[in-house]
Amino acid sequence: MASFAGPFRQTYRYLQRQAHENTVIFYSCVIGAIGPVMVVTIPPIRERFFGYRPAEPVPTSYPLPQRPRRPVQGYDDE
Amino acid sequence: MNSNNLMLTIIGLLLNLIDVLAIILPVLLAVAFMTIIERKQLAAHQRRVGPNTVGYYGLLQPFADALKLILKETVIPSQSNKVLFYLAPISTLVFSLLGWGVIPFGQGLALSDFSLGVLYTFALSSLGVYGVLLAGWSANSKYAFLGSLRSTAAMISYELILSSAILIIILLTGSLNFTTIIESQESVYFIFPLLPVFIFYFISILAETSRTPFDLQEAESELVAGFFTEHSSVPFVFFFLGEYSSIVLFSCLSAIFFLGGYNFPEVFLNESFINLQAIVLGLKTCIFCFFFVWFRATLPRLRYDQLISLCWLNLLPVAVAFIILVPSILVAFDISPY
Numbered sequence: 001m002a003s004f005a006g007p008f009r010q011t012y013r014y015l016q017r018q019a020h021e022n023t024v025i026f027y028s029c030v031i032g033a034i035g036p037v038m039v040v041t042i043p044p045i046r047e048r049f050f051g052y053r054p055a056e057p058v059p060t061s062y063p064l065p066q067r068p069r070r071p072v073q074g075y076d077d078e
Numbered sequence: 079m080n081s082n083n084l085m086l087t088i089i090g091l092l093l094n095l096i097d098v099l100a101i102i103l104p105v106l107l108a109v110a111f112m113t114i115i116e117r118k119q120l121a122a123h124q125r126r127v128g129p130n131t132v133g134y135y136g137l138l139q140p141f142a143d144a145l146k147l148i149l150k151e152t153v154i155p156s157q158s159n160k161v162l163f164y165l166a167p168i169s170t171l172v173f174s175l176l177g178w179g180v181i182p183f184g185q186g187l188a189l190s191d192f193s194l195g196v197l198y199t200f201a202l203s204s205l206g207v208y209g210v211l212l213a214g215w216s217a218n219s220k221y222a223f224l225g226s227l228r229s230t231a232a233m234i235s236y237e238l239i240l241s242s243a244i245l246i247i248i249l250l251t252g253s254l255n256f257t258t259i260i261e262s263q264e265s266v267y268f269i270f271p272l273l274p275v276f277i278f279y280f281i282s283i284l285a286e287t288s289r290t291p292f293d294l295q296e297a298e299s300e301l302v303a304g305f306f307t308e309h310s311s312v313p314f315v316f317f318f319l320g321e322y323s324s325i326v327l328f329s330c331l332s333a334i335f336f337l338g339g340y341n342f343p344e345v346f347l348n349e350s351f352i353n354l355q356a357i358v359l360g361l362k363t364c365i366f367c368f369f370f371v372w373f374r375a376t377l378p379r380l381r382y383d384q385l386i387s388l389c390w391l392n393l394l395p396v397a398v399a400f401i402i403l404v405p406s407i408l409v410a411f412d413i414s415p416y
Contacts, residue, residue, distance in 0.1 A: 030399075031400065032399035034406075042411065
């Protein structure tokens with residue numbers, strides 16, 4: 001355990017010290033960092049374990065028909 | 079035909095005037111009663127009786143106070159800038175009253191249901207700083223000047239926190255319109271999911287309205303009465319009305335942003351003449367007015383450096399953290415309103 005924690009011991013001690021000395025800044029960083037982590041991790045978890053499928057995007061225009069355009073006739077000025 | 083058009087224009091203007099008066103008069107009445115509520119509540123906190131002589135239960139005390147102040151002589155310092163000296167209280171009162179123009183008192187019951195209502199309200203609250211600054215500068219008095227400088231620095235600093243809190247609500251609702259913000263709280267009032275945001279929002283409105291524990295510009299032992307030390311009689315009444323009007327306005331805004339405004343479960347069908355939604359909004363506003371006075375009775379005044387460091391070193395990092403967290407939650411759970 002000591003060998004595993006060894007390389008991170010200084011980092012852990014630094015964070016522990018900052019949490020004690022600059023509490024507000026430290027926990028603000030923690031709260032702020034949770035956000036981007038959630039954006040990356042939560043959608044795949046929801047899709048894999050909860051069967052979530054994103055809703056179809058709401059259409060913002062009429063769909064184009066899947067055929068060539070018909071020439072418009074009969075409305076020309078004489 | 080022309081005379082008919084003129085008549086219609088005049089009638090339209092008169093109807094607009096009636097609309098404005100229908101808002102302004104109850105607001106001024108509420109401001110008057112806010113002063114007596116404050117004195118009674120402070121008395122209750124301190125186990126005193128409070129004003130109880132003028133009228134039944136002391137209810138006419140604010141009118142007696144107003145009459146006394148209006149009848150007093152207006153004293154103007156000889157070396158002061160007379161125009162700005164009068165302009166300052168007028169601008170303070172006008173800017174705090176203009177904010178009521180976009181408040182919805184019920185569905186469709188607003189003077190203007192403006193799509194950028196939130197932006198308008200905060201622009202006006204920023205302009206309120208000018209009244210304080212002008213008053214301190216124009217009076218040509220050390221105490222008034224120091225008071226106004228303190229007040230301006232505090233108001234500008236805390237405005238940042240206030241707008242950060244509102245920005246989070248705008249991100250949640252996707253709108254700057256008050257009615258949309260109220261309607262988006264039908265399922266849950268924002269005070270529940272956004273409790274930490276509400277806490278720093280409320281701290282910032284205490285500072286924005288220069289209330290205890292942030293009333294440094296009125297530190298009596300150091301600055302006599304702050305930026306309006308030299309103002310007496312009617313100009314003083316204007317400052318007083320402006321201050322209490324902004325307290326009631328900010329309480330109302332808090333009710334709209336965090337307690338669902340005029341919405342209340344089950345109060346949506348109303349066949350009587352009484353506008354229940356406005357009463358609901360009024361009651362919610364009263365809760366926050368109570369908080370304002372409660373904090374005044376409870377907390378001691380901060381030192382100036384504590385005030386500024388609380389804003390820049392404590393509240394601002396927390397606000398920024400929530401500005402990142404809240405939209406991230408919306409994106410992560412795919413519930414963004416856009």
